[in-house]
Amino acid sequence: MTAAPSLGKDLITLEELSADQIRLILDTAEPFKEVSERPIKKTPALRGKTIVNLFFEDSTRTRISFEFAEKRLSADTVSISSSGSSVSKGETLVDTARNLEAMRIDMVVIRHPNSGAARFLADRIRSNVVNAGDGKHEHPTQGLLDILTLRDHFGRIEGLKLCIVGDVLHSRVARSNIWGLRKLGAEVAVCGPKTLLPRGIEELGVTVFPRIEDAIQWADALNVLRLQLERMQSGFIPSLREYNRVFGVSRERLARAPGEIMVLHPGPMNRGVEIDSDVADGPHSLILKQVTNGVAVRMAVLYLLAGGAPDWRVPAGDER
């Protein structure tokens, strides 16, 4: 049996992974897709492991996707959200995690509104930590499932042209896409109102398209980001209608693409704002395939990280 290269203790960013490590996760996700098609959707790979899903920010898709991944690997799981837990009483992140560790957990999946929270936690506890989205920083498993979905459809990543459309400024999905896809040799561009593109984004090696029409001419696929509606109040865009008119991904716009063009969206969608319904539900859409692949990618990550699981039989050198 060949031993796979290790992923290390945690998955915090795609920025810090090598192309080989990203490929390892994608290749490991392949056989896990089949597990979800079985009559009994369960394998004993993580039997006896305890995983805590620590969600300090609202999430439906990501949290449920992680929970399915955990359960289909036979792990025991607990999900905690910030409301209804001692977090709302003012307990710090580290105290929460240390208390959980004192109950001998093996892994933490964390979603947090602050960029860097997952790394902060990973450096302070012995359990494996998986970043399920930290502020505006990264959302590595979303990036991985996007890449897997693109690879499934196009059969390759190298040389593929993907344009991220919309609110790149506030998007951790955008950052994970850019890092992951660039490492695997894809070309990445961004398109959106100037107010929603980070200054100096070109330094990450991406092209900027001010007009969606030009992006559609160039791209093999668009990753359409959710326009966070609160951005309108903060003055980033004049109105939702205006945004849809200038940047909305519609069937008419896609029809002018020179070749095949596919559309991804990390969800939840604002239909009629950043994406029209006939695109979301039409032949260009890979959106539900992304959701299916999300479970497989997360199973792969949990499986690989469990190889570097904490050994509770060895007393820790320092309990920090």
Place this chain on the structure above:
Amino acid sequence: MPLATRLLDAAALSHALDRMAAEVVARSEGGQGLVLVGIQRRGVELAERLAGLITATQGHPPTLGKLDITLYRDDLQAIGPRPVVGETSLPPDLDGTIVVIVDDVLYTGRTIRAALDELADFGRPRRILLCVLVDRGGRELPIQADIVGTVVPTEPGDHVNVRVSELDGEDAVDLLRPGAA
């Protein structure tokens, strides 16, 4: 240098497979509802060969499946970096079928224990048979093969190297024994 002894050459391996295919048919009521399940890696190729031989004599092909038992290994907690997981593909319904597990080498029996557990998650076959090319002894679990190509007594440090032309360019089975230090 390890000492290599050839246990089966291409002709002997072919002969063994012919006999094994005939036994599979004899023990599976003529091959109706028969599913040959190859264990990743080389069990998959051997199952395909047996299926070809059975099709030639019976006129209808048996169903083929492949099984990767990595996620069911009993040492998964003990080993460090995760082993690579291979493809599993089985017919959607195993209820009432006769499953023949095909593997290259039967040794401790732990792989077959894992395979039995995994198959149970796919359905309830009417019967499960075990068919191996080489039985090298050394069992650690109460598991025996029903159909065997060849039996070879081995020592714990030995390695039985099964080579199939699809993957390795030739058909051969060698016994590799560590040389005297």
